[in-house]
Amino acid sequence: MAASFPSHRAPAYADVPDEKWNDWRWQLSHRLNSLEDFEKVLTLSESERRALGSQNLFRVDVTPYFVSLIDPDDPNDPIRKQVIPTADEIVPFTGMMEDSLAEDRHSPVPGLVHRYPDRVLMLTTTQCATYCRYCTRSRIVGDPSATFSRSDFEAQIDYLRKNTQVRDVLLSGGDPLTLSPKVLEELLSRLREIPHIEIIRIGSRVPVFMPMRVTDELTDMLQKYHPLWMNIHVNHPNEISAELAEACDKLSRAGIPLGNQSVLMAGVNDCPHIMRKLVQDLVRIRVRPYYIYQCDLVEGAGHFRTPVSKGIEIIEALRGHTSGFAVPTFVVDAPGGGGKIPVMPNYLISMSDHRIILRNFEGYIATYEEPLDYTRHDPKTCPYCQHKRLETGQSGITGLLDGERLSIQPEGFDELRIRGGAQHRLRADPHKWQPLGIGSGEDDSSAPKE
Numbered sequence: 001m002a003a004s005f006p007s008h009r010a011p012a013y014a015d016v017p018d019e020k021w022n023d024w025r026w027q028l029s030h031r032l033n034s035l036e037d038f039e040k041v042l043t044l045s046e047s048e049r050r051a052l053g054s055q056n057l058f059r060v061d062v063t064p065y066f067v068s069l070i071d072p073d074d075p076n077d078p079i080r081k082q083v084i085p086t087a088d089e090i091v092p093f094t095g096m097m098e099d100s101l102a103e104d105r106h107s108p109v110p111g112l113v114h115r116y117p118d119r120v121l122m123l124t125t126t127q128c129a130t131y132c133r134y135c136t137r138s139r140i141v142g143d144p145s146a147t148f149s150r151s152d153f154e155a156q157i158d159y160l161r162k163n164t165q166v167r168d169v170l171l172s173g174g175d176p177l178t179l180s181p182k183v184l185e186e187l188l189s190r191l192r193e194i195p196h197i198e199i200i201r202i203g204s205r206v207p208v209f210m211p212m213r214v215t216d217e218l219t220d221m222l223q224k225y226h227p228l229w230m231n232i233h234v235n236h237p238n239e240i241s242a243e244l245a246e247a248c249d250k251l252s253r254a255g256i257p258l259g260n261q262s263v264l265m266a267g268v269n270d271c272p273h274i275m276r277k278l279v280q281d282l283v284r285i286r287v288r289p290y291y292i293y294q295c296d297l298v299e300g301a302g303h304f305r306t307p308v309s310k311g312i313e314i315i316e317a318l319r320g321h322t323s324g325f326a327v328p329t330f331v332v333d334a335p336g337g338g339g340k341i342p343v344m345p346n347y348l349i350s351m352s353d354h355r356i357i358l359r360n361f362e363g364y365i366a367t368y369e370e371p372l373d374y375t376r377h378d379p380k381t382c383p384y385c386q387h388k389r390l391e392t393g394q395s396g397i398t399g400l401l402d403g404e405r406l407s408i409q410p411e412g413f414d415e416l417r418i419r420g421g422a423q424h425r426l427r428a429d430p431h432k433w434q435p436l437g438i439g440s441g442e443d444d445s446s447a448p449k450e
């Protein structure tokens, strides 16, 4: 392999035989979770001691491998902050919500979140190899008694079988790669029996927390269920080790395209230079940066939040400055269940009826002359337009462009607008205001559709 990254093992584990250290079961059963455990490998701060000594803390567990990546004497180590609790975690903040993404509201059956038209998020377990202090699902994650039952699983499969618009299933949790190999394989094979499910995705931090879990047996099993994609979760370049590089190499060789999701966090990675190094190191191990998330409004994560502008600044520092495929999309996962909303710098400066003024990453300002004789795409002769109509009630702005409807109104908009006035001529005809079909190529569709 061309890339070379460091390998770490904390001095406290110097005497552990390699075959144990490299066994994921040993890593799981030797996780650190108490003040006494952490004291053996790190110099703890007062704030960490206080948090580790308190009750009602979100579950703490860190693999010996991952704790070894921490500089034991640096209280501001970016890896340490992600997994070791501090007293800041206990401080509530304005806007904090238990289920900030309203996932529970979008759950047709326990453990399935069906937010988008063609794909679902499937929560497979509440267990992880190590627990992130900023976990967006800390309301359920970590609690072994809250994990999903056999009947929940059957209800999930049943829902997926009946909802033929679902073509992409995203396995998450908890961490699906902490499931026993037998349970994971059953899950994958049951999903593969459903013909309309085209792709399966696994969201996992196991390669980062416990790269030894990525064994040949695991990749041999996974590759039976292609097309299979995987997103890992790396936040800082220090997490990229020789072990992670090897795990990613095995997954890539098994034909699994790898992506990365990062969470933007104060004191961890809120710096364009850290992020540039991170995305460049990720592509060296053949992992494509996919998303950077604005930190959610979740309990325990208040001290990690940054202004949204920090994410825009990071994208500004990446686009054009480094390889295009190393640039992720910065998203705010909208509180209340709005889903992921991309946010980025503006590159479009102005426009007239046939000129677009754009700026590049260097500040160079260019004119693009638009064609004056564009032959418009004709939906009537396009087979994709005929057959791939968005029919989910979630067509959104695309629906407006398609001429499906004329406006999207906030709840109660019509009632408010009437303001009690009497019935009159302009209100009488419900078909009065129909889309004209301008721009949709359906110029003869101005007749009422209903």
Ligand SMILES: *Cc1c(COP(=O)(O)O)cnc(C)c1O
Pocket (backbone or CB within 6 Å): 113, 114, 115, 116, 119, 120, 121, 170, 340
């Ligand atoms: C993030 C997410 C997905 C997947 O979104 P993509 O943009 O396709 O990666 C699906 N469902 C839910 C509920 C999500 O939060």
